[in-house]
Amino acid sequence: MVSALTFVLTSLEPANAAETVLGSNATAEQVAALERQMGLDQPLWAQYWHWLKNAVTGNLGTSLVSSQSVGSALSARLPVTLPLVIGATALSAVLGIGLGAVSALRGGVIGQAIDALAMLSFAVPSFWLGLILVDLLAAKAHLLPVTGYVDPSQSVTSWLRSLVLPVVTLAVAGVTGIAKQTRGSFREVLGRDFITALRADGLPEPWIAVRHGLRNAAIPIATLVGDFFISMLGGSVVVEAVFALPGLGSLAVSSAQSGDMTMLEGVVVVFCIIVVVVNLLVDVCYGLLNPKGLPT
Structure with missing residues (x-):
């Protein structure tokens, strides 16, 4: 369809x-x-x-414009997009869960700051944020490359440096979104009766928070992380254009602009496969994270 x-x-x-x-x-x-x-x-x-x-036989055809095999073009571009999206998702999950957990346990100013950052991050366009980061950290401070992509086979260090700004640009909205979800789920779990009973038994608060609180709050967080991964596939189209990365997003844009229907169909098929795989992995995580299915 x-x-x-x-x-x-x-x-x-x-x-x-x-x-x-x-x-x-x-x-x-x-x-x-x-x-x-x-x-x-x-x-x-x-x-x-x-x-x-x-x-359906695995032959996605050849490009109408360049006569290049669609399969070879996708296999060359996919290793650029996947590290970008995976890196942004991982950064969003680690920082978002950490900030959300701290906000749920401490509250106060931290919680208000996360709410303000969440509203700001969702309002700021990714292309504008990317250009600001390029201007501040690359053009003026010379800490990172302005644009371009370095293959890891040439230099792993240069490859990582070329991905820092795109990953941060793509991850900003995810960090605050996951932080808000983590805080809400975590606070709801910490208010349950079984948490009160565990505290009454004298168990240490860090053990209760991590062993029982986060485990029970993990399922909605995992759902949101999967959703952000999928949304970042769409965000990669803009981010790759800003940072001149030769990934699937930029290939989709160039194919649409040139009317290369065969190549664009190939990109869409790969994106759909990734979405299906991610949703499957999230469903598998539900079984692993469900406290009722885990030994105590």
């Missing part, structure tokens, strides 16, 4: 792959001839059926 919808929406945009290949000086006859060669003159349902027959 997603691939079919993408096919229809892409066909409605003004970009034309044949015109992109031939350039603006091409005649209408030349464009029409190349469209016939590409199969773009066929009905939309016939184009989609031809793509679908090959896709």
